[in-house]
Amino acid sequence: KAGVTQTPRYLIKTRGQQVTLSCSPISGHRSVSWYQQTPGQGLQFLFEYFSETQRNKGNFPGRFSGRQFSNSRSEMNVSTLELGDSALYLCASSPVTGLVGGELFFGEGSRLTVL
């Protein structure tokens, strides 16, 4: 069974640009969550989607957005990039929403560098 796939793995952008990251969950998983990982803040929850609906949202500005498609694939978008957006963005999938009794399966992440 293929794991969680994130693309691209590495990317470099400049301030003010926007970026779109993609995540393909494990087959059969309907929940996709996104996390931002930085050395200073650790892992911070961005949002969770289940069946194309946003179920949970973290404390990030509106520049951060996401969506989920009918095949459970998810994208997240960051507009008007700032230097502080440089981070590893991790996607995780789960067969159920709310993670009740379950676990998250993580991809290897997309490392974004903003210059």
Add this chain to the structure above:
Amino acid sequence: AQSVTQLDSQVPVFEEAPVELRCNYSSSVSVYLFWYVQYPNQGLQLLLKYLSGSTLVKGINGFEAEFNKSQTSFHLRKPSVHISDTAEYFCAVLGGSNYKLTFGKGTLLTVNP
């Protein structure tokens, strides 16, 4: 709201020595507790989880953790570590009405020969 505190940001040990990585949590409701491991340039992988039942939980790679409700702790232990255990370890708590997984800041375990 729940929170997680990992008391040590870095733990250096020698190979074959025992190790304990400490984790304390706070939550006003019942929680589920997890330990994840992140190897360099990789995503996170679940080591073990506590949902209910026995307070001693065994995970992969010889790790185990003990849930202590009175001390609100979930410390991770391994009796004898290997070089390959070098990684960052994250404690996480799931609880509350929104079932959001909250991670600690991580503990970097470095195993030296």
